[in-house]
Amino acid sequence: MLAAGLGMPWLAATVLAALDGRRRWVGWLAVGALAAGLAAVVLLGLEVLREGPVTMVPGGWPAGVGIRLRADSLGVLFAALSLVVLLAALSYEVIGGVDSRTFPAVVLFMAAGLTGLFLTGDVFSFYVFFEISMISAYVLTAYGEARQAAAGFIFAVVNLLGSFLFLIGVASLYHVTGTLEMEVIATRIAEVEANTAVLIAVAIFVAFGVKLGLFPFHFWLPAVYIGSRPATATILSGALANIGSYGVLRFGADVLSPELRFGATVILVLGAASILYGALQAVSRRSAGEVLAYSTIGQVGYVLLALGIGGPVGFGAAVLYAVVNALNKTLLFLANGLRGWLVGGAFAVGAFSVVGVPPTAGFFGKVALFQAGIEARSGVLVGLVFLGGALSFIYMFQIYQHDFWRGERTEEPITPGNRALVAGLAAILVGLGLWPEPLLAVSSAAAESLR
Amino acid sequence: MILVISVLIAVMFGAGAYLMLKSDLIRVVIGMVLVSNAACVTLMAAGIGRGAAPIHPLEGPVSDPLVQAMTLTALVIGFAVTALLLSLAYRVYVSLETVDLDELSRAEVRREEELEREEVSV
Numbered sequence: 001m002l003a004a005g006l007g008m009p010w011l012a013a014t015v016l017a018a019l020d021g022r023r024r025w026v027g028w029l030a031v032g033a034l035a036a037g038l039a040a041v042v043l044l045g046l047e048v049l050r051e052g053p054v055t056m057v058p059g060g061w062p063a064g065v066g067i068r069l070r071a072d073s074l075g076v077l078f079a080a081l082s083l084v085v086l087l088a089a090l091s092y093e094v095i096g097g098v099d100s101r102t103f104p105a106v107v108l109f110m111a112a113g114l115t116g117l118f119l120t121g122d123v124f125s126f127y128v129f130f131e132i133s134m135i136s137a138y139v140l141t142a143y144g145e146a147r148q149a150a151a152g153f154i155f156a157v158v159n160l161l162g163s164f165l166f167l168i169g170v171a172s173l174y175h176v177t178g179t180l181e182m183e184v185i186a187t188r189i190a191e192v193e194a195n196t197a198v199l200i201a202v203a204i205f206v207a208f209g210v211k212l213g214l215f216p217f218h219f220w221l222p223a224v225y226i227g228s229r230p231a232t233a234t235i236l237s238g239a240l241a242n243i244g245s246y247g248v249l250r251f252g253a254d255v256l257s258p259e260l261r262f263g264a265t266v267i268l269v270l271g272a273a274s275i276l277y278g279a280l281q282a283v284s285r286r287s288a289g290e291v292l293a294y295s296t297i298g299q300v301g302y303v304l305l306a307l308g309i310g311g312p313v314g315f316g317a318a319v320l321y322a323v324v325n326a327l328n329k330t331l332l333f334l335a336n337g338l339r340g341w342l343v344g345g346a347f348a349v350g351a352f353s354v355v356g357v358p359p360t361a362g363f364f365g366k367v368a369l370f371q372a373g374i375e376a377r378s379g380v381l382v383g384l385v386f387l388g389g390a391l392s393f394i395y396m397f398q399i400y401q402h403d404f405w406r407g408e409r410t411e412e413p414i415t416p417g418n419r420a421l422v423a424g425l426a427a428i429l430v431g432l433g434l435w436p437e438p439l440l441a442v443s444s445a446a447a448e449s450l451r
Numbered sequence: 452m453i454l455v456i457s458v459l460i461a462v463m464f465g466a467g468a469y470l471m472l473k474s475d476l477i478r479v480v481i482g483m484v485l486v487s488n489a490a491c492v493t494l495m496a497a498g499i500g501r502g503a504a505p506i507h508p509l510e511g512p513v514s515d516p517l518v519q520a521m522t523l524t525a526l527v528i529g530f531a532v533t534a535l536l537l538s539l540a541y542r543v544y545v546s547l548e549t550v551d552l553d554e555l556s557r558a559e560v561r562r563e564e565e566l567e568r569e570e571v572s573v
Contacts, residue, residue: 124521131528135535142539149542150555156539157471157479160532164490167525171490174518175497 013108027094030104070121085238162210201259212244225293230337274301279391346426351396487529
């Protein structure tokens with residue numbers, strides 16, 4: 001199952017790269033391959049939940065020599081989530097009509113990169129998969145008008161700098177621990193001199209901060225999101241941002257846990273700054289794309305806040321919030337390209353979920369955050385989560401009112417299929433809000449896999 | 452030896468970072484190349500040591516083959532990314548006829564004004 005989940009999108013991507021993605025059947029082939037990959041990952045996830053982590057050394061190498069693939073509940077959860085988001089975005093684009101030759105193939109390459117990244121137990125292959133998905137992202141963002149090419153260029157340069165910082169972090173980890181396996185690094189890092197370990201942790205944290213668009217590293221984010229097509233913006237904020245969330249969780253809570261405890265205050269402050277900055281900027285913007293872009297900066301702040309609080313409750317909240325946020329953003333960015341009463345309703349569901357109003361999935365994300373805040377005995381953090389929620393209520397309904405009530409038309413070709421897709425996503429969010437047990441169980445299992 | 456390599460990495464990374472702050476896109480790409488190669492040298496330096504080439508059958512002390520394999524992979528990735536960045540810069544040049552970021556923003560403003568004027572005349 002591990003090999004199938006990883007191999008399926010990869011194989012399909014290489015085949016599709018040779019075909020013309022504008023043809024309808026090619027698009028649907030890509031959707032089919034992605035759905036098959038998702039099915040394999042879900043089956044793998046069920047196996048992991050029943051029997052614990054699954055490991056595999058491809059290529060017939062003995063264990064300890066070959067590169068190890070390792071699926072634990074955290075990795076599988078993020079892999080499944082990213083594939084769901086990619087599937088939604090790809091279906092949206094295929095239904096509406098793809099107008100780029102390479103779009104389906106690039107999305108599948110990104111799917112392969114993301115699945116590999118979440119399911120590897122080796123830091124260097126993590127970097128390689130990370131680059132595969134980032135390069136797909138550079139191609140996706142640059143696609144479009146000339147102005148978008150310039151925004152894509154800046155996006156690529158900033159993120160490449162982040163990637164190379166991460167590579168330097170990997171090299172230093174190898175130097176001080178003599179291994180590339182995450183589990184072994186996690187045990188050996190305790191013996192490393194504290195100053196060195198903290199420096200490495202900072203390099204890795206900055207790399208993921210750039211991917212996430214955290215407050216001091218956010219400057220590339222709005223320009224890229226605003227000019228992107230709805231499907232591309234969805235992929236960036238729903239699937240690609242997962243790299244950052246997963247990265248800070250995996251490296252912070254698992255591999256470099258002593259350094260996370262050391263830097264918890266810094267992480268809390270950066271998270272708080274992201275929440276406030278994102279929310280205040282979003283409130284002052286008028287166009288929906290801009291508001292959603294700044295909202296993305298704010299939302300990742302919550303993940304960081306929960307991570308900074310730490311402990312099982314904090315990590316559980318971080319995982320849950322990252323999942324809910326990815327689903328919210330998928331729905332909102334896709335709905336933003338369409339109009340009509342059905343889409344308006346779906347957008348309202350997404351807005352409620354961002355704010356954290358029941359019966360949407362976002363409610364449980366916020367509840368988990370409040371729990372984590374109470375666990376940390378910090379009134380300030382609870383107040384901050386509340387303030388962030390109140391501000392998000394203002395900016396979400398500003399755009400709802402402005403764009404959906406006044407009924408301005410967009411030039412986007414509207415197809416019933418896409419409306420149904422968006423409504424389906426909204427139904428998933430409400431469904432998870434009404435019956436949250438599976439999601440809560442999976443996210444607490446994922447948090448338990450972090451020590 | 453370690454000191455020399457450290458200084459080399461520092462100079463490469465610093466020069467790369469300096470070039471990346473320029474407004475000319477081609478210089479930014481060159482800066483990117485320098486930074487990526489600084490990362491590759493760091494990778495090599497992480498497992499550097501004296502020894503024979505690690506070819507089977509092993510005789511005596513060999514140098515660490517893992518860092519060499521990793522550096523090779525990182526080099527290829529860096530090469531691919533450079534090609535992609537250059538093609539992006541070319542696309543920007545073809546459509547906006549400049550590779551200077553300051554000029555780019557000016558060109559954009561001009562284009563928008565033209566579009567507005569066209570709309571008014573229509």
